[in-house]
Amino acid sequence: MVWILAMIIGVLVTVASYLIMQRRIIQVVLGMAVLSHAANLMIVASGWVGDGKAPIVPKTGGPLDPFAYVDPLPQAMVLTAIVISLAVTAFLLVLAFFTYRKFGTDDIDEIRRLKG
């Protein structure tokens, strides 16, 4: 099952690289957001064990097979990473907005021309 996750990460990184290389600032910002999602999924994937059962211990007790459950620690870490990428993306959007308001365009080539 983990290969589905791997493929999704691959697709996200491809999309992000394409977007980051575009000329419009808003596309670059979106590319950055997608790239941080790919990194977050990578952390989730690093805790994948066996067949990937949710790490919830049943109430009934009895012996547990620790290798059947996903490692919950990376999922806790990924929450922090998501919050951080949210904050940075919000900041980038503010920067993009200010740049747009100053130059009246969000095309990077156009901005370079206006700056002279």
Place this chain on the structure above:
Amino acid sequence: MNAFFPTFVVLPLAVGTFLFLVRKNRALQESVSLIALLANLIFAGVLLNATADGTIFVHRMGLWPFPYAIVLAADRLAATLLCLSSSIVGACAVFARSYLTDEQRKEAFHPLLHFLLMGMQGCFITGDLFNLFVFFEVMLISTYALLGFYYNLDQLEMAFKYTCLNLIASAFFLLGVSLLYAQVGTVNMADLAVKIKLLGPTPLMVVTALVFVFVFSVKAAIFPMHLWLPSAHSISPTPISAILAGVLVKVGIYSIIRCATLIFPAAFLILQPGLILLCLLTIAMGALGTLPQTSIKRILAYSTINQLGYIAFGVALLSQAGLAAAVFYIVGHAYLKSAMLLGAGLNQKLTGTVDLEEMGGMMGKAPFASLLMLVGFLSLAGFPPFTGFFAKLFVLQAGFSQGAVLATGIALGFGVISLYYNFTTYQRYAWGTGGGEVGAAGAGIYGSVAFLSAFAVVFGLGAYWLFEWAQLVAAQITNPELYIAAMRDLG
């Protein structure tokens, strides 16, 4: 002491929040900020004194047992860098107080300064790799905001580029953490060190180490990730660029030192030839980059790249002597470069420009300011008895004694270029006839520049003591067993 030193994170956080709440009352905001920075410096001094006998302080957050707790740890290296960061940030805050005019003064400046300090100090004392990521982000998001401070065109463009570059680096940081976690299942640095040693330098581990080298070399401006530094350090407001050049790049170097000595020592031995090559290229790019510049801040920024190459070269030698030289260089360069950038700001205040073409004849017009710059440039050029000379001497000595003759010879050769550019810069600045009227600058400006420049002389004349301390630091970090044992004993 163990319970006391999370203060380095808690105090700037609390003060920063408070300063944001009282942002309308500028006088109160400034005085509380300066008092808090002084208190921070005193704490750092106490910690430095307490780590001198080799104790490593460890605090487990939430008192969870090892290796589950997120740990904060302070050894000699961390304590040294804490003293360094709090004194330089303090001097820059004093400088900013008299440097920024009323309309330049933004209410967010002091809160952001404290959040930046919190991030940097957190990086120095954390003993957990994921926590290091979090503190990196705290530090960086404050820098993003401080860089784009006045929303003018250059700053907006530069802040956007800097943010994007660091966001890509952060994604790679997460990639590195997840690669490590998938291999050894832990993020505690001491636990990582033990488990990676058991696993040995597998190909995947070497790749993981390389990912971390990439991530930290973005912060430390090591070739080929050095291109952001000249514009970021020259366009940002002067007090901020002094902090960036003085302390922020050292956070990257510090993280590389931790990786090289504690986390992946075996993988770094495999990567060593490549790292040394990158360091030499950094030295070359920095030295050659200064030649066509006319802005004094840009020259200083390229010279930062040059000097970072020497520091990283000391680290890449991966020996006790090399690390001792690197620690010496870090301390010397941090004070020196922030003094010189503040000095550039002082001259901007006096002449209204940072362009060398429009300056000239400063020796006659502002003797004290140009004397301060003379100390800085002589030290940067590597003249005895200033710190720059001893720092280069120790790095080159460590290189030659290890038999890396060719690489060290090249590093020595580029020292000649640094001699050349420092002299010509000073010549254009101090002598000649150009330049207009000279204005006045406040006592806070002169005081903070003189305070930081004094270290170039003190650590130069007292190089013996600083080097002895650097050797103690290196002895502790080249023996990771001490760090691991300190963490384990508490757990």
